Amino acid sequence: MTSPVLRPHAEQEYAGELAALAAADDRAKPPSWRLSPWAVVTYLLGGTLDDGTEISPKYVGPRRLIEVAVATLATDRALLLLGVPGTAKTWVSEHLAAAISGDSTLLVQGTAGTAEEQIRYGWNYARLIAEGPSDQALVESPILRAMRDGKVARLEELTRIPAEVQDSLITILSEKTLPIPELGTEVQARPGFTMVATANNRDKGVNELSSALRRRFNTVVLPLPDTxxxxxxxxxxxxxxxxxxxxxxxxxxxxxxxxxxxxxxxxxxxxxxxxxxxxxxxxxxxxxxxxxxxxxxxxxxxxxxxxxxxxxxxxxxxxxxxxxxxxxxxxxxxxxxxxxxxxxxxxxxxxxxxxxxxxxx
Structure with missing residues (x-):
């Protein structure tokens, strides 16, 4: 018996609901998605399935915003969730990844100290010195793993990341490719790969997104509750x-x-x-x-x-x-x-x- 954890990942805590949705879901699914877009929206907003299973709401807000977010992820554009602090951006990001990929852990936490290696890849320097560049010495970032596996990558606090590091995302998002020149190779994203980023709109001007990077995202603004x-x-x-x-x-x-x-x-x-x-x-x-x-x-x-x-x-x-x-x-x-x-x-x-x-x- 495993010990309980303080904060289970969404796909663990709501495994029963995700399984019930998968069993009832007979709609078309984008490549590599665990659930159809309809089922993903139902998982986020809650509802009752035909067999009586109750799906608890994870987000309380305008349905259309969640539909737009899910539809974006079904295309070749990444999603940027924007809003003031406390509007459930991280919460929605986690549950979208859990419902679509069954894995919400492919996460990069953006800070002023985030380096390009955390976005792209790094090296096990002991092996690099001993053996030179090799697949075994390569340390994959969560984004690179998401590309390999065709899953949703999450990037928190995008505007906290230095501008020159942000721009390392452009090739990934536009070409769906991550070159590894040290190995003379590249990683091409598999179907299902996409990205959900979050940003605090009170941080505007901290590390403003370039127009080139902004075009790679469809932005959905999560508001404070209306009532x-x-x-x-x-x-x-x-x-x-x-x-x-x-x-x-x-x-x-x-x-x-x-x-x-x-x-x-x-x-x-x-x-x-x-x-x-x-x-x-x-x-x-x-x-x-x-x-x-x-x-x-x-x-x-x-x-x-x-x-x-x-x-x-x-x-x-x-x-x-x-x-x-x-x-x-x-x-x-x-x-x-x-x-x-x-x-x-x-x-x-x-x-x-x-x-x-x-x-x-």
Whole structure:
């Protein structure tokens, strides 16, 4: 029996759903795809199969965006998922790879230190010195392995990668070939190879994509949830999943507490209260859906280990304060003003006001 892991890959955690979809899927599949485009969209957005099997939604948002993303991957263009932090770009990327290739692990994490070898290939220098260039000395990148196997490669935070390293993707994406001049050979991509990249549109200008590289991608912008109810639903689902994965000995997060966290985040993001009557200042942080999930998961841990197991206002107040106050001077003033002008006057929020005041000092 294998030991459980903290964070299973999507194809492991949802293996039952993927198998049920494969069994029910009688539609045309692109070369090397495990599922048809219809089944991939169903896996991402959820639904009920003819045999009654329930497929849980992995992404809550406009259906058309996911259809466009999947259709892009069925062509010869790569996909760029763009959006502000916390809009599920990485989450969608992982599940697309899991559904299409059955393997979400062919991943390059982009950073300012990402080198060309991590995109193309590197060398086992001990063997290189001893034997010279050879297939055995070659260290394949995840992208090269995806090309060989006809699978989906994932590239996170594309705009964090230096421009000269980004451009090493152009031949791969346009010619579907990766030359290895040291061996006098090349790797030609097999059918099914494609790439899903993600980028944070708040990083625009960090390492701007060249026009040549941008043309190789079809860009899909993942938005923040349109409505409070949609965001509450996303947060509720993920907090429940994370609480179970972490075995937190606490009751499931109360829906009213989830709604309160989401309301605070949405109002501070929008710069106005939900009823539109009061303008509020916007702090420097993103206050994304992902951060709301983290706040509530942290609150559950506090309730479980230092409280009575029931999530309360004081359990989430510290997390919200930490998410809002990134700049200790400007954001502290904004948070204090929000507490005094909005929270203090809101019916049923007296406990949260007191908890917020205590944390703010």
């Amino acid at each position: 409070a109810e949609a965001e509450v639903d996303i947060v509720r689902r993920r907090v429940g999943q994370l609480g179970a994965a972490l075995s937190l000995p606490a009751e499931a997060a109360d829906l009213a507490e989830i709604r309160r966290v989401v309301t605070v985040f949405r109002e501070l993001r929008a710069g106005r209260t939900e009823d539109g009557r009061t303008a509020v200042k916007t702090p420097s942080g993103t206050l994304s859906t992902a951060e709301a999930i983290s706040v509530l998961t942290g609150g559950l841990a506090l309730a479980a280990h230092f409280g009575d197991g029931v999530l309360r206002a004081q359990d989430v107040a510290a997390g919200i304060h930490g998410a809002v106050v990134k700049d200790p001077v400007a954001d502290s003033a904004i948070w204090t003003e929000y507490l005094e002008t909005v929270v203090r006057e809101r019916e049923g929020w007296a406990d949260f006001y007191r908890a917020g005041q205590e944390i703010a000092g």
